[in-house]
Amino acid sequence: MQEWLRTEIVDDAPVDDEEELLPERKYPANQGFVLWLTGLSGSGKSSIARKLEQELKERSCLVEVLDGDIIRTNLSKGLGYSREDRNTNIRRIGFVANLLSRNGVAAIVAAISPYQEARENLRATTENFIEVFVNAPLEVCEARDVKGLYAMARAGEIRAFTGIDDPYEEPTNPDIVCYTAEETLEESVAKILVELEQRDCIPPKPQIEFFI
């Protein structure tokens, strides 16, 4: 069992000689890990990622969200949506997530990542890799159509759209499944938090302790 860290420093706490040795900065309360959210467009990956980020920050964790769209802008401009390009994109995100994770950061990835093989490669090469299948039926995702992309794909305005004219290989053995058509966002996030706690990746509950 981890011994979780004191997460807050009180500025006006009484100071004695021993306390002067204590640092001024905050320390992360988490271990490094890569939490990988895979699922169809509109399944709720980004919403879960953002809510989880917020929850982890409240627990004094170091956390970064690597969102597929942002990564495509910053690391993968020019890549398309072929199987090869999609897998290259996934490898790049994995490379960065791993750099963060091995330095103690909780790296939350939200990316369709449709191919089983690419995800298995990540699992094999990444320490503390946790795969979350964000599972909502295609018709639910399409009805949501948050970004209007399904309509464009149906109209043939965009090609190689996952779930329409490009495959999505469902995870066969994910660590967590969030059924976002049936669960609330809070329920999905709670499920992930429990798993992270059980793995000792994060502290068991929000806690504020003082240097005494």
Place this chain on the structure above:
Amino acid sequence: MQEWLRTEIVDDAPVDDEEELLPERKYPANQGFVLWLTGLSGSGKSSIARKLEQELKERSCLVEVLDGDIIRTNLSKGLGYSREDRNTNIRRIGFVANLLSRNGVAAIVAAISPYQEARENLRATTENFIEVFVNAPLEVCEARDVKGLYAMARAGEIRAFTGIDDPYEEPTNPDIVCYTAEETLEESVAKILVELEQRDCIPPKPQIEFFI
């Protein structure tokens, strides 16, 4: 002045109630920063990066080296050596370095990064950005020709090689200059360490303290 951290935990130290609160993991002794080594191929960027990495690890710092060659493999496969592609490569390295830095990691970048504008953009968008000009005359770099690339460039076997048929814009206002034709590797690294200490980015000297 920073209060630098206790960097080692002694396993067999006597335990009392208060100590049981102390964590088992090590904490970094550094602040996050991006140390950017720019210079010609063969100027000594990678050697400085590796030696510096070692020194920082000995000071219990969290450190990652982002080497241009490795990054080209992992993040920028497919990019060429046009001004645009080179700057895209630099932006990607900067994106990753910044993610690391803002999570408390010392990110050491070794990349030719020949264009002043791209470097200035980095400085403007990166907290704790430190530019190191690894300055060796072209003829020295060419005489070293560690990777045999200068010979190939002179023979016309590779094109757009910095210093031969592609420009290198020298930094006009670098934070540190290492004259690697005149200094030893140790002298160059020592110069950087002094600057990092003065900026309170790293602890002032190797130290081992125990939980008492």
